[in-house]
Amino acid sequence: MHRRRRTALLLSAAIVASAPLLSACGSDAHPGAAAVVGGQRITVSQLENRVKEVRSAQRAAVRDDAQYAQAVAQTGTLTRDTLHGMVLDRVLQRAAQDAGVTVDRNEVQRMRAGLEQQAGGAKGLEVSWLQQYGVPPQRLDENLRLQLEAQKLAARLGTDTSQPAFWKALSKASEELAVDLNPRYGSWDVQKVSRVDGKTPWVREVTASGTQESA
Template structure:
């Protein structure tokens, strides 16, 4: 049986640069987490949350239902941001890369399968709490994850390397958002698992 470890889609390092700012590695006010000596600010985290809430509120009659179905959104988003940094580190260690062209092609395939941008955005918002502006980073994340799995030939081996990358990053999380589980590579009680098979454009456009 494949080991399943929590890791969600969303926020890749295409958008991480403005989200992380250098610090001494010590937790301080205004810091949600420190990853690899870089801090994820609470303002950057809140921006991710606000983008989702704005999209939910624009969804019309389903707004209340979408908001109710996404409790603890701050923790969910912080979990994604940290795990993205772990994935990027593991991929760099393995020499695995994803080109902008690959991301563009994947996005086109998603749009065709979903039937258009409105349908894709609605599915991503409902299924994975992704705002429209977070979809490109999500596509990069999925491609990079799949390439890493392919590189090592098995999910178990890839997860082992992800665990090593997480350890090397010396992750610290503000207790306000929960505790980091180094073994499961997850923040608190997040439940979204690694996909146990290669992502295809024909699969659901959102989710881990």
Template structure:
């Protein structure tokens, strides 16, 4: 199974109280659903479409065999990301965090320059199962995470800050009543993760290799501080 670089430690979230298990979906109540998040369905067809998009991009790469080999259980990894995106979106919205298209474009332009060009950046992210047409969404999620961290007073470079942000997202997760089709596992509200899946939290929006690694989103691009 592949692993993405993380921006939060799951061990920090492990101190949170265990949430009760939810009724499994995919039954008569939610036919055709991979998961239900906040009352909205993530359908099996939506999940498969994203997986197919990633596989198509990987297949077009000169490193196709290696990319596919390193991204086993892609269905689980992708569903994990799709659920987490919705939790993050809700948490950021509740905190008054906004990210504009200009914020995303500025950060992405800076990342492309650090990586050595747009194609190099796409190739780097594809190593982590990010299809080219998903890049803007990943950057937006990273900026939402940055903005939410500031809103809750969490310094993500410190263990206490990681814990504070994890607690905020876990509260949001519990409030959304996340219900996963049992064929994919069980959603863990404590860690905001799908079962024992190893793709933990949101990847750092910096390229996985090359210049600019470790630089926080919003530097030098736009910042999501709730001012819109």
């Protein structure tokens, strides 16, 4: 994946995308878990709740059903991309911890105040972050903390978030955490620090209209 694209994925923590339902047959090696990161489970229920947060925020941000349907139609794979973001958040936190990087609440609030000024107020920032990055209002401070962690980690490494040294640190953290995804959501590429689609013909995505497509 292109470095700039992976940086965008990191800093957004989620991607504006659709939320297909997943159905599967056959054995499940991760019952109830969407992923295991550092021995800690990200449950399917937690993932679904995060997706619902984004959808609820998008529903509240538009005036009618047609606008909401358009917002959904213009996006792609929120469930899998949200899981990518949830895993990557933990990988970043581990890399920051390894490097001795911390972020306090005051730093987050200063960053938010500056962004709100640029966006014309708190509401403007919330709408902008939702539309551009798929981050619902209740996750905004959390996302800004991650952005600050990424910036400070890169600075500690003497680089920036687009450079190989930064991603090498995340790759190392991925390996330490032994990231393991439920196969229905793909797999985790340690070197790319990214979720990749797996070839699982028994997985189907069920869209809102009820039609099935290959994952």
